[in-house]
Amino acid sequence: MPIDQQSTAKWATVVIALAVAPAAAQTLPADKPARIVSLNMCTDDLLLRLADPARIASVTWLSRAQRGSNVADIAARLPVNHGLAEEIIPLDPDLVIAGTFSTRTAVGLLKRTRIPLVEFGIPRSIEEIRGHIRAMARLVGESEQGERIIGQMDERLAAMPSGTGARPRAIVLNPNGATVGRGTLVDEIMTRAGLDNVAATLGIDSYGLLTLETIVSNAIDVLIVSSARDEPPALATEILKHPVIERLSDRVRIVSMPARLWNCGTPAVAEAVELLRREADAFKRGRATQ
Amino acid sequence: MTPRRAVGTRGASAFGYAGLIALLVVLVIAFFVASLAVGYAPLALPQAFRDAVSGQGTLAALVLTELRVPRALLGALVGFSLGIAGAAMQGLLRNPLAEPGITGVSGAAALGAVIVFYFGLAGTVPFALPLGGIAGAIVATFLLYGLAGHGAGTMTLILAGVAINSFAGALTSLALNLSPNPFAVAEIVFWLLGSLADRSLSTVWLVLPLMLAGWTLLILTGPALDSLTLGEDTAKSLGFNLGRLRLMLIAGTALSVGSAVAVAGAVAFVGLVVPHLLRPLVAHRPGRLLFVSGLGGAALTLAADTLVRWLPIRPELKLGVVTAIIGAPFLFNLIYRLRSTA
Numbered sequence: 347m348p349i350d351q352q353s354t355a356k357w358a359t360v361v362i363a364l365a366v367a368p369a370a371a372q373t374l375p376a377d378k379p380a381r382i383v384s385l386n387m388c389t390d391d392l393l394l395r396l397a398d399p400a401r402i403a404s405v406t407w408l409s410r411a412q413r414g415s416n417v418a419d420i421a422a423r424l425p426v427n428h429g430l431a432e433e434i435i436p437l438d439p440d441l442v443i444a445g446t447f448s449t450r451t452a453v454g455l456l457k458r459t460r461i462p463l464v465e466f467g468i469p470r471s472i473e474e475i476r477g478h479i480r481a482m483a484r485l486v487g488e489s490e491q492g493e494r495i496i497g498q499m500d501e502r503l504a505a506m507p508s509g510t511g512a513r514p515r516a517i518v519l520n521p522n523g524a525t526v527g528r529g530t531l532v533d534e535i536m537t538r539a540g541l542d543n544v545a546a547t548l549g550i551d552s553y554g555l556l557t558l559e560t561i562v563s564n565a566i567d568v569l570i571v572s573s574a575r576d577e578p579p580a581l582a583t584e585i586l587k588h589p590v591i592e593r594l595s596d597r598v599r600i601v602s603m604p605a606r607l608w609n610c611g612t613p614a615v616a617e618a619v620e621l622l623r624r625e626a627d628a629f630k631r632g633r634a635t636q
Numbered sequence: 637m638t639p640r641r642a643v644g645t646r647g648a649s650a651f652g653y654a655g656l657i658a659l660l661v662v663l664v665i666a667f668f669v670a671s672l673a674v675g676y677a678p679l680a681l682p683q684a685f686r687d688a689v690s691g692q693g694t695l696a697a698l699v700l701t702e703l704r705v706p707r708a709l710l711g712a713l714v715g716f717s718l719g720i721a722g723a724a725m726q727g728l729l730r731n732p733l734a735e736p737g738i739t740g741v742s743g744a745a746a747l748g749a750v751i752v753f754y755f756g757l758a759g760t761v762p763f764a765l766p767l768g769g770i771a772g773a774i775v776a777t778f779l780l781y782g783l784a785g786h787g788a789g790t791m792t793l794i795l796a797g798v799a800i801n802s803f804a805g806a807l808t809s810l811a812l813n814l815s816p817n818p819f820a821v822a823e824i825v826f827w828l829l830g831s832l833a834d835r836s837l838s839t840v841w842l843v844l845p846l847m848l849a850g851w852t853l854l855i856l857t858g859p860a861l862d863s864l865t866l867g868e869d870t871a872k873s874l875g876f877n878l879g880r881l882r883l884m885l886i887a888g889t890a891l892s893v894g895s896a897v898a899v900a901g902a903v904a905f906v907g908l909v910v911p912h913l914l915r916p917l918v919a920h921r922p923g924r925l926l927f928v929s930g931l932g933g934a935a936l937t938l939a940a941d942t943l944v945r946w947l948p949i950r951p952e953l954k955l956g957v958v959t960a961i962i963g964a965p966f967l968f969n970l971i972y973r974l975r976s977t978a
Contacts, residue, residue: 408818521819523834523951555951558834559703563677563695579756581826582819589836590702593693 375462378487379441385429385452386445387415388610389466392479393443394420395495395613397486403437413577416606416614431455441485469611471534472503478611495613502616503538506623513542514567514599514629516622517556519591521572521582525556532608535615539622541568558590566598567629570622573602599632601625653924656917660931664712667938671708672700674945679704706837711941712934713840714832714900717847717892719933720926722907724854724892725777727861727922728885729785731793732912733970736893737904739784739793740800741776745890745897746827747804747811748772752898754815766846770894776800777886785882790974829956830901832941843895850891851930853884858923861885865922903956905963906933912966936962 381403384390390405394417407428409421427433429449439461444453446467456463464485469475476496483492516536518526526532527550536543544566571586607618673681679699687697718736725734736742752758752768783796808827812820860881863871910932911925918924940958
């Protein structure tokens with residue numbers, strides 16, 4: 347799914363600005379909203395970390411999936427929505443949080459009501475994650491909890507010393523052969539873990555598609571495969587199980603990355619950095635003993 | 637179009653038949669090599685081949701043996717299956733428009749494969765994926781024969797195909813919607829248009845035995861199909877069992893098309909274009925048309941699959957887009973010529 351990065355960046359700024367100081371056109375939420383609805387899996391994640399579940403009227407059904415969600419246990423106890431305005435309006439929410447790229451129809455309808463609505467973009471760096479957490483924490487009246495979460499994330503990130511020596515060459519392989527290039531959160535996570543993102547040097551901005559041929563012939567050191575274990579079958583994930591990846595494993599370190607750690611900009615990215623750092627170090631040790 | 641040759645030229649056409657097969661084999665080999673040579677990574681084919689043969693697991697050898705060879709093999713197998721099945725269906729229904737795609741047999745095969753794949757059977761039961769496609773193709777072929785067999789006109793055949801296609805398409809869409817995997821819904825594009833991207837050797841082994849069985853059944857019907865052109869009564873009097881012939885044609889078509897669609901999606905028009913082009917070259921004998929249509933189908937599919945990678949369009953076009961662009965004008969032409977008789 348190629349996304350125009352420039353306009354993404356522009357909108358992300360506008361939207362964060364909105365989140366910090368909601369525009370006058372939209373009704374302002376209460377200081378401590380008590381019937382909050384989230385329409386996006388990534389905003390679900392942050393919201394459930396910040397606000398008491400008793401104040402949340404509904405999150406997306408996607409957040410209940412144990413495989414893909416960091417907050418499945420809490421989401422299992424809450425009512426869920428499928429991003430439809432018809433589901434939202436009867437809940438009489440005092441705050442709706444949506445993503446800038448999902449549920450556009452529902453968002454369009456909700457904008458014509460008096461329900462306070464705030465949209466969050468896709469963070470492209472860890473600094474933007476901090477901004478998102480602060481903005482949402484302020485919205486739901488939980489600024490202290492927001493700072494606490496940011497503090498915990500930063501502590502984990504700071505605990506990892508900056509890597510030395512050559513950076514192993516790595517590529518991310520997502521379902522459908524999608525990969526992640528420059529100017530993304532994933533790129534920053536890889537860099538922090540001491541890896542060199544080959545997709546970025548291949549000229550891929552944001553997101554792009556790679557063929558298995560390109561991946562095999564690029565002489566990479568680490569292949570980060572979006573983990574798809576126990577997932578119901580789809581052609582999109584067949585590429586992750588192609589036998590050529592198995593054949594590569596004697597010269598390339600194959601890393602399985604749970605998508606929930608870095609698909610959304612949440613504090614879980616600290617865990618993604620730790621995971622990749624361990625793998626990068628293991629690769630370097632393996633090379634040193636050779 | 638070449639006028640139908642007189643029976644007296646059989647000797648000459650027999651030489652022509654062998655020559656035609658030789659020519660088509662050369663074409664298949666040429667496009668097979670082209671398919672190996674074209675791809676996404678710069679690859680020195682001779683060096684990669686030497687590495688692969690000498691057992692050196694270089695990256696070039698991996699690209700060749702794990703990615704390019706399976707893709708080219710599948711292109712040839714899928715193309716052969718669609719070509720021979722098109723010729724067989726045209727013999728069975730005695731209509732030049734009968735083709736797996738147009739008649740809905742491919743669509744029904746896709747439905748069978750989709751049900752098996754997305755509900756997890758393909759990973760647990762051996763051969764489940766092609767068998768699902770074959771089951772779908774068998775149902776559709778019987779249905780088609782029931783609706784449009786027995787010398788029904790072109791109009792009935794096309795309408796039966798439209799009905800089977802839209803019904804199978806709707807159910808495929810329903811099955812994909814019901815899949816618990818969020819990626820599934822978008823994958824209808826693959827099942828409707830077909831592609832050979834990122835296939836592996838295991839896919840080749842999965843379909844090869846079933847395809848070979850299908851091709852054998854179809855080629856065995858050759859003499860009976862030839863006699864059928866003289867009329868059902870004459871064929872019977874020559875000792876051919878027509879009931880058995882129909883069953884062999886239906887089973888052979890279903891095995892070929894079902895396996896092909898299960899691994900490559902519904903690649904359209906190969907079964908229409910190839911027999912249409914080759915029919916005059918085999919003196920309009922439906923029995924002889926079978927094998928050459930298989931070879932022609934393999935050559936066309938390999939060429940189309942090479943083209944999708946050679947064109948600078950990324951992500952690559954679906955294979956069915958190219959075969960439809962080549963094939964649709966043939967369909968228009970056939971319909972135009974059949975107007976008066978329909």
